[in-house]
Amino acid sequence: GGAWGAHAALTFNNTVTGEVLNLDDALEEGRDTEAVKTFLETGINPYNENPACLPKGEEIFLTACSGCHGHLGEGKLGPGLNDDYWTYPKNETDKGLFETIYGGAQGQMGPQYSALTLDEMLLVMAWTRHLYKDDPKKAKWLNEEQRKVFKPYSADRKKPTDIAATGECSPMPN
């Protein structure tokens, strides 16, 4: 039904036009996870830096994003996502990053709402953040605790697939 999206506490806007995004376009599957509920209320991605969620996020990234953005988000046909420069500064926030993925941007950056579930978007966002290689001080999406321990990504430090999936991929307790 058309009322589902109205439950979100926040309003989400298209990255280019500012038009309000209709969450009712989201796939039915993956709407009801705890992480999605939290995200729609707070704009904060509870999967960030959760080791149990990163391998799934990587898998989605390699299927849905790396063809255009490079396998480490280093940039290819699309811009680099692993550095501190953003065409759209709002992508420094999880809310902004979600809006760009869900609603798309210009050209080849099409909306992903019919390709990925909301939960998958949060997973791929967490992996995209994990690939960040620049100064943690500019990682606005991290909270203070996360920023203290965040290590900029380096390809030789660890292969993406080497991160052990420990425990359940569910939101981290605060």
Ligand code: HEM
């Ligand atoms: C732009 C993420 C898939 C091509 C962007 C931006 C983000 C992003 C965050 C804005 C970057 C900035 O502000 O600097 C993603 C993610 C994807 C994905 C997470 C997978 C879920 C794709 C695919 C293509 C693509 C499959 C090619 C078919 C582009 C292009 C831009 C872009 C050309 C520049 C658009 C503009 O400047 O308006 N992407 N993207 N992306 N992406 Fe993607």
Ligand code: CA
């Ligand atoms: Ca960039």
